Amino acid sequence: MTTSMHGGNIAIVGASETERVGVLPDVSMIHLHTDAARRALADAGIDIREVDGVATAGPNVIELADQLGIRPRWVDGTMIGGCSFMALVRHASAAIAAGAANVVLITHGESGRSRVGVPGYAPAPTSIAGQFEHPYGALAPYSSFTTPVLAFMKERGFTREDLAEVVVAQRQWAIPNERAQRRAQIDVEGVLNAPPIAYPFTRDMCCVVTDGGGALVVTSAERARDLPSAGRAVYVLGSGEGTGSVIVSQMDDLDSFGPFRNGSREAFETAGVAHADIDHLMFYDAFAHLPLYMLEDTGFVGKGESAAFIKEGHTRPGGKLPMNTQGGGLSYTHSGMYGMFAIQEAVRQLRGEAVVQVPDVRLSFVQGVGFMFGAGGSLILSNQPA
Amino acid sequence: MTDGPVPRPTPETLPFWEGTAAGELRIQRCTPCDEFYFYPRPFCPKCLSSDVAWEKVSGNATLASYNINYRPGPAFSSQDPLVIALVELDEGPRMMTNIVGVPAEPEALPLGMRLTVGFQPRGDQFLPVFSPAEGA
Numbered sequence: 001m002t003t004s005m006h007g008g009n010i011a012i013v014g015a016s017e018t019e020r021v022g023v024l025p026d027v028s029m030i031h032l033h034t035d036a037a038r039r040a041l042a043d044a045g046i047d048i049r050e051v052d053g054v055a056t057a058g059p060n061v062i063e064l065a066d067q068l069g070i071r072p073r074w075v076d077g078t079m080i081g082g083c084s085f086m087a088l089v090r091h092a093s094a095a096i097a098a099g100a101a102n103v104v105l106i107t108h109g110e111s112g113r114s115r116v117g118v119p120g121y122a123p124a125p126t127s128i129a130g131q132f133e134h135p136y137g138a139l140a141p142y143s144s145f146t147t148p149v150l151a152f153m154k155e156r157g158f159t160r161e162d163l164a165e166v167v168v169a170q171r172q173w174a175i176p177n178e179r180a181q182r183r184a185q186i187d188v189e190g191v192l193n194a195p196p197i198a199y200p201f202t203r204d205m206c207c208v209v210t211d212g213g214g215a216l217v218v219t220s221a222e223r224a225r226d227l228p229s230a231g232r233a234v235y236v237l238g239s240g241e242g243t244g245s246v247i248v249s250q251m252d253d254l255d256s257f258g259p260f261r262n263g264s265r266e267a268f269e270t271a272g273v274a275h276a277d278i279d280h281l282m283f284y285d286a287f288a289h290l291p292l293y294m295l296e297d298t299g300f301v302g303k304g305e306s307a308a309f310i311k312e313g314h315t316r317p318g319g320k321l322p323m324n325t326q327g328g329g330l331s332y333t334h335s336g337m338y339g340m341f342a343i344q345e346a347v348r349q350l351r352g353e354a355v356v357q358v359p360d361v362r363l364s365f366v367q368g369v370g371f372m373f374g375a376g377g378s379l380i381l382s383n384q385p386a
Numbered sequence: 387m388t389d390g391p392v393p394r395p396t397p398e399t400l401p402f403w404e405g406t407a408a409g410e411l412r413i414q415r416c417t418p419c420d421e422f423y424f425y426p427r428p429f430c431p432k433c434l435s436s437d438v439a440w441e442k443v444s445g446n447a448t449l450a451s452y453n454i455n456y457r458p459g460p461a462f463s464s465q466d467p468l469v470i471a472l473v474e475l476d477e478g479p480r481m482m483t484n485i486v487g488v489p490a491e492p493e494a495l496p497l498g499m500r501l502t503v504g505f506q507p508r509g510d511q512f513l514p515v516f517s518p519a520e521g522a
Contacts, residue, residue, distance in 0.1 A: 123391075131393035131403075132425050134461075135513050136484045137468040139391070143455040147472050147482065151451035154497050198470075199454035199492060249472050249482035250425065254451055 003220075005090070005097040006270040008235040008385035011224040012089070014044025014217030015234070015347040018109065021179060021212030021333045028117025030059060032109025032213035032335075034067050040215035045228030046103060051217075053101030055092060057084030057108065057337060059119070064107060074101035080243060081370025082284060085216075085339040086377025090239040092218045102219060108340035109213030116211075133247050141286060142198045142206050145372040148254040149289045150200065155255045158292070160200045162307035164191035166288040167204050167330055172316045174327025177355045181208040182331040205288035207334035214340040216347075221385055232351045237363070238271025238380040240264060248372045257369075259376030260297035264367060267378040268299075273363060275300055278380075280349050280364040281315070281323040282342040285330050291315075291323065294367045298378070322358045325349060339368040339377065350383040390462045392509030399426040401440045406512040410442045411503050413479060424479035445503035447473040447516055450480060454490050466490070473501055473516055487517035 003009045016039035018024075018032050027035070033056065041048055053074035054065040061077040076091050078084055085108055092104035111118050123139070124130050138144035153159065168188055174180035186204065194202040224233040240263030245251055252258055268274070283294040295306040300321065309315070315323035326332040326345045333341055346364040348354040362384060368377040395403040405412030415422045416430035417437040429436050452471035458464070467490040474480050486504070488494040501516040 125392055125394040126396050128425055130391065131395070131399055133482050134391040135393050135508055136470050136482050137390065137455050137458050137462065138470050138482060139459060139461055140457075142457070143453060143468075143470055146453045147470055148451050149453070150497060151472070196454075196456045198456060201453070247425065247482070249480055254472065 002099055003097050005093040006236065006238050007272070008237055008382065009221050010093040010096050010218060010236045011221045011233040012216050012218055012236070012347055012381070013224045013227055013229050013233050014040040014046060014215070015344055016040040016043050017214040017341065017344050018212050022181060022210050023113050024111070024211040025114040025116060027111070027211065029109055029111045030063065030067060030117060032111065032211065033064055033107040033215070036109060036213040036215035037068055037105055037107045040217050041105070043229065044217040046217060050103045051105045053092060053095060053104035055088045055104060055106045057088070070105070074104070080375035080377070082286065082337040082339045083368025083370040083375055083377035084337060085343055086239070086366060086368040086379050087241045089216065089218060089236060089343065089379055090241055090377065093236045093239065096218065096220055102223065104218045105215060106218065107213065107215040108335070108337060110335035110337060111211045112334070112336035113209050113211045129247050133249065138248070141372060142201060144248050145287055146198050146201050146289070147248055148251060148373070152255040152289065152293065156304040156307070158307045160192060161188055162292070162311070163200065163205050163288040164188040165307065165311045166285070166291050167191045169310050169313070169316050170285065170324050170328045170330050173325050173356055174331035177326055177332065179355070180327040180332045181210055182327070201287060204330070207286045207329035207338070208331070210333045210335055212333050212335045214344045216343065234347045234350045235382050235385050236379065237273065237382050237386065238267040238269070240266030240270070240378040241376065243375045244373055246371070246374060251373050256297055257293060257373050257376065260294055260367060263376045263378040264298035267365070267380050271380040273380060278321070278363050278365045279361045280325065280346065280358055281321055282346045282364065282366040283323055284338055284342055284368045285324055285328040286334060286338060286369070288330065290369060298365070298367055317356065325354060325356055325358060339370070342366050342368060343379065346381050350381060389464070390508060393511050398428050402426050403511055405440070405442070406505050406514055409505055411445050411514055412440045413443050413475070413477060414438050415441050422475070422477045422479050424481055443475060443477045446476045446519065447501045447503070449485070449495065449497055449499040449501055450474045451497065452485065452495060454492070469495065471516065484515045485517065486515045
């Protein structure tokens, strides 16, 4: 087949997280991938022998395919951090539309908490970050991803209370969700009084650190119609991606991120829908500032309006634009490359299968980020072909 | 703060580190664009020209943003809070650094504060760090 990669010609037909997410010292990283993969294939009702495309952001895509007994004719090992999975859905859509693959399996698995079967992480002292950022203590994401935030807050007149409001809003989605890691009710004062991590961030403004994974099965809308999962297909309407600087200090602007602006614009243009059409948001929230940047950069609110939008409750249960509805990285789970979990929740909401279901979701917008402010990936997904 | 990850120069970045060892902050400037750029690379990231030169800059900068890292982690023997800052050099480029010579407290770190460079030994290299300019 040759068709457009957008507009509903490509569908996510299988989607699953690992059976468990949280603290899983009994599973190595690769088998978080394979657990999610087998569950996603079962969810799709598709035979693994039909999979001819395999994609992951790591470990090696060769090992992933081999562990599952797949000898693919199309592979993609794109690694742009936590938004790799948005990009991989986009790449898989292009490949399927072009006829380079028929059924693509995309997996994520990360033993982010227990570190079982994880390759050693030793940043090279010759890398750009190794020379110009790591020596200053900007090693862990909490100490690097947070560096531009005071400039962002000053530019807009935001306060630490505004960061805390993001945490409180998202916690409301996690409280009823038994798979969520942080479920205690919390208020702004409680967030501000949590242990300090990297000023202005306290513990609760930083994501949880967990083990887990997820997988997606992507194919043509035409093939989707004949599967047992046909009624639950989720269609790719639009997408975008891009990269910025390899070190956070070299962001083009400290208070706005080009890949959010440009990737989301392309996603809306290719989908042919407007912001007002979107019913549901998934904004990759490794830290509390990200939903604020994303709300503004993707155009859902104007510059400087994001903090009030959150504080007024619009993203909470019952709000007009529900966001991060499983609790997000801040409360639900965060294995390291969270993007897969954002897509999983968008799929659940569009299928009507979420733990805390938003009524009448037809269009979901998903925005990812990767390698701190290094990359972005955007998706517009729907439960209707167009 | 003298221990922690030690940067290792590559051929393309070596003049920067030779500069810090000599007590100078050296940054590259593109001749056709007449603009400084950072991080080091053998061509201008705007016009791709190889007509670029290393120059000693003033070492004067402004505090643009920062965090106070309360958990420096195992790469550092001291777990005292580290001020990880983004500073804008008077010549234009922005770089990451540590702010030293002031308490690691928000009250001592107003954005826009004027800064001046200094150099701290780190392994076999010298790291550019910044402290409040005199009279700041």
